[in-house]
Amino acid sequence: MTDSSGSGPFTFSLDLTLEEARRRAEVMAALGPDWDPVAALRSEQEATALLYSGLDAEQQRTYAMLVAAGVLPGRDEGDATSH
Template sequence: MSAQDAALPPEPIDFAVDLTGHEMTRRTHVMAALGTDWDPVEALRGEEEAYDMLYSGLDGEQQRLYDTLVEAGVLPRRGSGRAAP
């Protein structure tokens, strides 16, 4: 038996860390950073508008790639399934 084996306990040690308090502190800091005027619905609406802009005005090759990624399930289908012109 090596010295390293002798240092190991014969049975597994029950080890648990409760991060509940830390998580509550983290959430408090996130909400404070967002501020009282943060509107999650408006934030989501802005994100959707950004995605619409991202996939608009695609040329033929870009549209083909977009369609391929949608068919593969990599991107969600947006609107009618075609990127906006």
């Protein structure tokens, strides 16, 4: 982009710090005072475990292939309590 005189480029910057702070405050307000992030994470982990439980042999091979390819996380990845 060049300046209005056409003599050269100029730097354009936009500080979104205040907008990001407002957005985060709105998210926290929408979650409400009773939101428990630990319970939410635990529920998500339980749902994921249930989703991949009871796979037949072919489904288990497909799941293992997707984990090996990095498409899906392994069952214990991201769980700090499992390390």
